[in-house]
Amino acid sequence: xxxxxxxxxxxxxxxxxxxxxxxxxxxxxxxxxxxxxxxxxxxxxxxxxxxxxxxxxxxxxxxxxxxxxxxxxxxxxxxxxxxxxxxxxxxxxxxxxxxxxxxxxxxxxxxxxxxxxxxxxxxxxxxxxxxxxxxxxxxxxxxxxxxxxxxxxxxxxxxxxxxxxxxxxxxxxxxxxxxxxxxxxxxxxxxxxxxxxxxxxxxxxxxxxxxxxxxxxxxxxxxxxxxxxxxxxxxxxxxxxxxxxxxxxxxxxxxxxxxxxxxxxxxxxxxxxxxxxxxxxxxxxxxxx
Amino acid sequence: xxxxxxxxxxxxxxxxxxxxxxxxxxxxxxxxxxxxxxxxxxxxxxxxxxxxxxxxxxxxxxxxxxxxxxxxxxxxxxxxxxxxxxxxxxxxxxxxxxxxxxxxxxxxxxxxxxxxxxxxxxxxxxxxxxxxxxxxxxxxxxxxxxxxxxxxxxxxxxxxxxxxxxxxxxxxxxxxxxxxxxxxxxxxxxxxxxxxxxxxxxxxxxxxxxxxxxxxxxxxxxxxxxxxxxxxxxxxxxxxxxxxxxxxxxxxxxxxxxxxxxxxxxxxxxxxxxxxxxxxxxxxxxxxxxxxxxxxxxxxxxxxxxxxxxxxxxxxxxxxxxxxxxxxxxxxxxxxxxxxxxxxxxxxxxxxxxxxxxxxxxxxxxxxxxxxxxxxxxxxxxxxxxxxxxxxxxxxxxxxxxxxxxxxxxxxxxxxxxxxxxxxxxxxxxxxxxxxxxxxxxxxxxxxxxxxxxxxxxxxxxxxxxxxxxxxxxxxxxxxxxxxxxxxxxxxxxxxxxxxxxxxxxxxxxxxxxxxxxxxxxxxxxxxxxxxxxxxxxxxxxxxxxxxxxxxxxxxxxxxxxxxxxxxxx
Numbered sequence: 091x092x093x094x095x096x097x098x099x100x101x102x103x104x105x106x107x108x109x110x111x112x113x114x115x116x117x118x119x120x121x122x123x124x125x126x127x128x129x130x131x132x133x134x135x136x137x138x139x140x141x142x143x144x145x146x147x148x149x150x151x152x153x154x155x156x157x158x159x160x161x162x163x164x165x166x167x168x169x170x171x172x173x174x175x176x177x178x179x180x181x182x183x184x185x186x187x188x189x190x191x192x193x194x195x196x197x198x199x200x201x202x203x204x205x206x207x208x209x210x211x212x213x214x215x216x217x218x219x220x221x222x223x224x225x226x227x228x229x230x231x232x233x234x235x236x237x238x239x240x241x242x243x244x245x246x247x248x249x250x251x252x253x254x255x256x257x258x259x260x261x262x263x264x265x266x267x268x269x270x271x272x273x274x275x276x277x278x279x280x281x282x283x284x285x286x287x288x289x290x291x292x293x294x295x296x297x298x299x300x301x302x303x304x305x306x307x308x309x310x311x312x313x314x315x316x317x318x319x320x321x322x323x324x325x326x327x328x329x330x331x332x333x334x335x336x337x338x339x340x341x342x343x344x345x346x347x348x349x350x351x352x353x354x355x356x357x358x359x360x361x362x363x364x365x366x367x368x369x370x371x372x373x374x375x376x377x378x379x
Numbered sequence: 380x381x382x383x384x385x386x387x388x389x390x391x392x393x394x395x396x397x398x399x400x401x402x403x404x405x406x407x408x409x410x411x412x413x414x415x416x417x418x419x420x421x422x423x424x425x426x427x428x429x430x431x432x433x434x435x436x437x438x439x440x441x442x443x444x445x446x447x448x449x450x451x452x453x454x455x456x457x458x459x460x461x462x463x464x465x466x467x468x469x470x471x472x473x474x475x476x477x478x479x480x481x482x483x484x485x486x487x488x489x490x491x492x493x494x495x496x497x498x499x500x501x502x503x504x505x506x507x508x509x510x511x512x513x514x515x516x517x518x519x520x521x522x523x524x525x526x527x528x529x530x531x532x533x534x535x536x537x538x539x540x541x542x543x544x545x546x547x548x549x550x551x552x553x554x555x556x557x558x559x560x561x562x563x564x565x566x567x568x569x570x571x572x573x574x575x576x577x578x579x580x581x582x583x584x585x586x587x588x589x590x591x592x593x594x595x596x597x598x599x600x601x602x603x604x605x606x607x608x609x610x611x612x613x614x615x616x617x618x619x620x621x622x623x624x625x626x627x628x629x630x631x632x633x634x635x636x637x638x639x640x641x642x643x644x645x646x647x648x649x650x651x652x653x654x655x656x657x658x659x660x661x662x663x664x665x666x667x668x669x670x671x672x673x674x675x676x677x678x679x680x681x682x683x684x685x686x687x688x689x690x691x692x693x694x695x696x697x698x699x700x701x702x703x704x705x706x707x708x709x710x711x712x713x714x715x716x717x718x719x720x721x722x723x724x725x726x727x728x729x730x731x732x733x734x735x736x737x738x739x740x741x742x743x744x745x746x747x748x749x750x751x752x753x754x755x756x757x758x759x760x761x762x763x764x765x766x767x768x769x770x771x772x773x774x775x776x777x778x779x780x781x782x783x784x785x786x787x788x789x790x791x792x793x794x795x796x797x798x799x800x801x802x803x804x805x806x807x808x809x810x811x812x813x814x815x816x817x818x819x820x821x822x823x824x825x826x827x828x829x830x831x832x833x834x835x836x837x838x839x840x841x842x843x844x845x846x847x848x849x850x851x852x853x854x855x856x857x858x859x860x861x862x863x864x865x866x867x868x869x870x871x872x873x874x875x876x877x878x879x880x881x882x883x884x885x886x887x888x889x890x891x892x893x894x895x896x897x898x899x900x901x902x903x904x905x906x907x908x909x910x911x912x913x914x915x916x917x918x919x920x921x922x923x924x925x926x927x928x929x930x931x932x933x934x935x936x937x938x939x940x941x942x943x944x945x946x947x948x949x
Contacts, residue, residue, distance in 0.1 A: 099449045125492045127499065175673040179560045185492045186437055187672050189499075190623045194665025196616060308617065316496045355507040359500035366485030366493055 097346030098224045098339045103297055104283065104314075105338020106234025108358075110293040112310060112330040113242050114286045119324045120249065121282045123181060127188040127312055128168055129290055131195040134308035136161025136291025137298050138199065144295025150212050154295055158288045164195075165287025169280045177275075178266075199305035211299040230296050235335065236294075239291060242331045250312050258282065297320040314338075314358040320365045337361055383836075386550045393634050395547055398637070399540035408532060413644060415536045418543045419600045420621075424630040426593035427621060432631025432677075433554070435566030435588040436486065437495035439593050441621050446477040446509055446613030450597025452602045453515040456523045464526040468542075468599030472592040479591025480584055487580040488745040501617040511611040522606035538548035539600060545631050546593060553589070554631075560813040562586050563802040571771060571800030574762060575814045575854070576788035620661050627667035629677025638678060699767035702821020704829060706860040707892035710874045711775050715740040715894040716761070716792070716862045721770035723756055723918075730756045733770070736896075738862060741888035745905045745926065748915035749938055754898045755797065757915070758864045761896075761905040762794045763787040775861060784897075791860035797867050799847035801839050807850060808835025814854025826857045830883060845871040849880070856887055862894045863887070869901050881907035902930065914938065 111129055120127045140157030143148060168191060176184050203209065215229040249255040260268040261275055269275045294308055301307055314337050321333025337358055344354040402414050427441045441941040448471030453793070462899040482501050486494035516523070529538035553559050564572040565582045573579055602608055624642050629635035640707040647657040671677050676684075716738040725732040731753045738744045744756055760768045763784035772779050779787050788794075801810050811823055818826075823835060830853045833842055842850070848868055855863050865884065869877040883905035887895050899905050905912065905926065912929045922929045929935055 093775050102593060125495070127495070153389050156880075171669065175669075179672075180439065181492055181673055182435070184624060186622075187437060189619065190438065190626060190668035190672070193616070193623045193668075195618045196619075197665070199663035201656055201658055282545055293894060306616065310503055313500050313558045317500065320493075320496060352511040353507060355502035359497075359504035362497050362500045363485055370485070370488040 097342040098223050099222065099227055099231070099281055099342070100336040100345070101340070101342020102289025102335070103228060103231035103234050103338070104341060106231065106238045107293045107297040107311070107320050107334075107337040108314040108318050108337050109238035109331045109334025110234065110241055111315030112291060112322065112334040113238065113245060113327050114290050114293075115312075115315050115319035116322055116324055116330050117245055118282065118286050119319070121182070121261065122169070122172070122279045123263075124172055124183040124188060125181065125315075125316070125324070126168075126286075127185065127192045128195055128309075129286070129315055130294065130312040131166045131167065131192055131199065131305075131309035132161055133285045133290030133294035134199060134312075135164045136197070136287065137308060138203050138209075138305060140291075140295055141203075141211060141298075144212050147241060150214060153212075154214060154292070157295060158291045158335055159189050162284040162288040164284040165290075166280055169283030172283075173276050173279050192312075196309050198225075199309065200205055203305045206304050207314045209303060211303050213299055214296050230300070234296050236292065237293065237369075238331055238334065242327045254278070313362075317358040317361045317365070320362055320369075323369065333361075384552050385491040387555065388551040391547045391551050392544055393566060394633070395540060395544040399537070399544075403533065403536060411536050412532045413648060415532070415539050415604060416644040417640035418536075418539045418639065418920075419597055419604055419640075420643045421636045422543055422546055422597035422600065423594055423621060424592045424625050424628070424636040424639040424643075425546060425633075426597065427625045428632070428636060429550070429562075429593070430586055430631030430636075431622070431625055432629060433559070434562040434583060434588070435565065436583065437492070437622070438498045438587075438590070439615075439622055440482065440498040440505065440618050441496055441590075442598075442613045442618040443502045443505040444475045444479060444591045444594035445601065446505060447478050447591075447599030448472050448598030449608055449613065450509070450514060450598075451475075451595075452477060452599035453517075453523060453608065457515040457521055463524065464538075464599070464603045468596045469598035472595035475591040475595030476588045479587045479594075482796045483584050483587035484592075487583055497600035497619075499615075506610065506614050509613060511623070513610070514608045517607060517609065519696050522608055523602040523608075525603050532827045535604065539604070543595070545597070545690040547636075551633075555809070557813060557816075558582070558585060560802075560805055560809050563804050564813060567802035567804075568800035570764060570784075571796060572763075572792050573784040574788055574796070576783045576785060576793075576816075576858075577813070585806075589935075590868045608902055616661070617699075622665050623661070623668040625662040627671045627678060629671075629679035632677075632679040632683075634682065635677060635679035643891050647750060702819070702823075702825040704825045704890055705818055705859065707858065707890060708861075710740055710791075710861040710892055710894075712740050713776075713886070714738070714773075715775060716755075717771075717773045717776075717894065718761060719771040719773070721757070721760055721768060721772070723753070723760055723765060723768045730918050731768075733758065733913075734915070734920055736913055736920070736923075738896050740894050741892065742907070742910045743885060743888060743897055743908050745912040746896055746911060746915065747900070747902075747905060748897045751917075752915040752938075753918040754915055755866060756918075758896075759896065761787075762792055762864060787908065788860075791864055792864070793855040793858060793860045794864040795851040795855060795866055795868060796849070797870065799844055799851060801850060803838075803840035803849055806835065807833055807837045807839065807842070811835070811849060811854050811857055814851075815857035815859075818857055823857070826853050828851075830856075831879075845876070848872075851882075852880075856891050856893065859893055861892045862896065864896045864898075866898050867900065868897075869899060869904050874903075877901050877904050880904065884908040906930070 115126060115129055118124055136157040140153045140159035143153035143156055176187055215233050217228040217229050219229045220227055220230045257273045258278055261273060261278055318330045318334035319335055322330030341354045341357045344357055345351045423441060423445055429505045430436050430438045450473040451471040452467040465618050482497055485497050526538060529535050561582045564577060566580055569579045624639040627637035630639050646660045650657050650659055714737055718736040721731050721734045748754055759765050761772050763782060774790055774792055779790060808823055830849050832849050832853050852868050869880050884897060885908040887893055897908060909926050912926050913920055914929060914935050921938060922932050922935050
């Protein structure tokens with residue numbers, strides 16, 4: 091029993107991070123209608139700003155805040171690109187833009203952080219929270235899962251209950267109409283980008299010490315993030331939360347099996363395949379086609 | 380059209396040969412070696428151009444397909460498989476095909492973004508797998524053997540140019556074939572493609588399979604070029620920057636693929652000579668791609684446009700007109716299309732309520748009614764574009780309810796659209812062929828003449844919207860199916876044009892053998908064209924019969940004018 095339980099719990103913190111990233115992906119998609127491939131790269135930017143400050147002797151807390159701010163700013167810049175030139179573009183073009191931007195961000199990131207050069211990653215939340223059936227559950231795991239749950243609930247409440255949330259939903263579905271009835275479209279969209287950037291940065295800061303922490307690997311966390319978002323059909327925050335956690339736990343389990351441990355990064359891909367095959371059982375001739 | 384493909388293919392072959400010969404004759408070994416890579420990358424770019432540029436699907440794992448090809452090539456090399464590199468690369472390419480199909484499968488019924496996610500996921504997964512299993516011969520430093528006569532770097536250059544030429548020429552033919560046109564059609568509108576009897580899944584899968592094949596070949600060539608490979612040659616960043624460059628340069632054009640190859644291969648060389656870090660290249664590609672996406676025009680399209688401005692080339696020759704119209708099809712007599720008790724609900728809204736309708740063979744039946752009466756919903760239901768409806772639709776007595784939109788179009792229920800959905804990159808002739816299947820050049824010209832459409836060489840993007848709708852009609856009549864559903868063909872036409880169109884529509888049964896269900900608001904056109912009329916209001920049939928009788932009924936006039944006749948008279 092324990093041989094399964096230990097690796098499953100080990101995957102929990104990664105799962106929490108995937109969940110946050112997945113919820114962020116849905117957040118961006120539902121509010122500004124962009125499938126964002128740069129999500130994790132934005133978070134990686136924030137994380138590495140924190141690391142750079144830490145390496146220069148800045149204490150962890152202000153460093154982390156500066157990192158979150160940097161992530162928000164990076165996202166804001168991408169948001170500016172999207173709202174300035176691609177406000178009226180179709181979903182496919184916008185996705186292509188973020189995929190292209192990912193290339194540029196990763197190139198700059200790898201250059202500035204020295205590629206695979208190792209960095210000192212501070213443990214934002216060191217130590218273990220409690221023992222569960224003889225397995226250490228780290229503070230990082232507890233925090234990411236908690237954060238994921240809180241963010242999911244906040245996102246749901248924000249969209250369903252607030253006036254701004256309503257305006258944002260209008261914005262993503264009919265940007266032109268939203269603008270015509272006097273919603274400050276651009277400002278709201280930029281706000282969404284900034285929030286997304288800050289949250290992703292924080293999530294990646296927590297799990298960065300558990301990963302091979304170079305800029306590229308962190309940026310590629312967009313794959314499990316989008317897998318989680320797909321589980322939520324880019325609509326349901328809760329499903330994405332569960333999906334993200336599930337992917338993390340399965341990854342943990344796979345790493346626990348010696349024969350397959352090297353292949354754990356294929357888990358998100360297999361999840362994506364399965365979800366897409368399942369979700370397209372019937373042909374739909376919606377307007378988008 | 381055949382000779383047009385030959386000319387394009389010849390153009391491509393000659394330009395590739397000339398470029399290859401110039402490089403070979405004029406440049407020193409170092410540059411020849413470097414430019415060999417331009418062509419190898421060019422092949423990878425062409426494979427991406429086919430999926431992304433032509434079919435409009437975002438693929439972010441093209442270098443993974445190349446990796447499959449390279450791995451298989453390496454394996455065949457190590458195991459001493461007979462035939463040498465030319466055989467190995469083909470097997471490598473074939474090995475990539477099932478992978479391509481497997482990746483394409485999940486995105487068949489969904490638009491491009493999901494494919495982007497799947498392919499990115501695959502690229503990430505393939506990275507790990509490749510890093511774990513390593514290339515055959517990687518640890519023993521076994522070089523992949525180059526083919527006989529082409530062992531030297533200069534010789535290998537010739538081999539690569541040959542392969543590039545073969546693939547480029549093959550793609551020219553493919554792009555001008557019905558399959559190639561169907562890719563553009565799918566990219567522009569999957570619904571319209573299905574309405575033309577094109578199987579959308581087949582179009583997408585074939586694009587993906589051929590693309591993976593070509594990418595696999597490029598991987599095999601890279602193995603021969605470098606001798607030994609490491610997994611980094613095919614990692615995700617390579618795929619992503621390939622995507623950025625393809626987007627920027629327009630990899631679905633021969634010129635764009637070479638240009639992209641130059642950018643990927645020679646730009647780092649330039650940066651190296653300027654003592655700049657080479658990864659700046661990726662930043663440049665990213666910005667270039669974003670720029671191309673924002674203007675909607677790739678570098679090769681810009682150059683082609685400027686080139687046309689500088690060299691006002693030959694006028695498009697008007698091909699021999701005056702051919703005979705294709706002979707009318709002999710469809711079975713009796714009732715061609717019958718709709719029984721059709722009910723369609725959108726949630727609580729009943730769009731169509733128990734509607735029945737008969738279209739006898741070789742007649743024109745009008746379907747009229749005020750806006751929102753359910754006419755277009757009816758066309759969608761008959762043509763198979765609604766997820767569910769109750770009731771029965773039969774064609775020549777056989778139920779088509781279980782058939783998909785594509786199958787119904789193939790069975791002979793063809794439709795046109797209220798807004799034109801023709802891919803603007805096609806030419807008039809290519810579109811009509813796509814819609815009609817096999818007809819001769821003379822018949823094609825005759826059909827276009829009959830509807831006063833522009834000549835076959837005209838690019839759709841230069842044709843105005845009203846004429847594009849006529850082209851829609853030209854396509855379906857040229858196909859001569861048992862029944863045609865025309866959804867407001869005269870919208871956007873002038874009054875005189877509409878009247879003329881009405882006459883043409885009235886002639887369709889006699890000239891082409893088809894029955895027609897005509898939806899139209901223009902009553903003069905309807906009177907002229909139809910032998911009977913059905914009137915819908917709020918999803919229900921309120922009248923059926925001969926045009927004059929039906930149009931005179933008070934209930935019909937009320938539905939249209941919203942007033943009682945007595946009130947109007949008062």
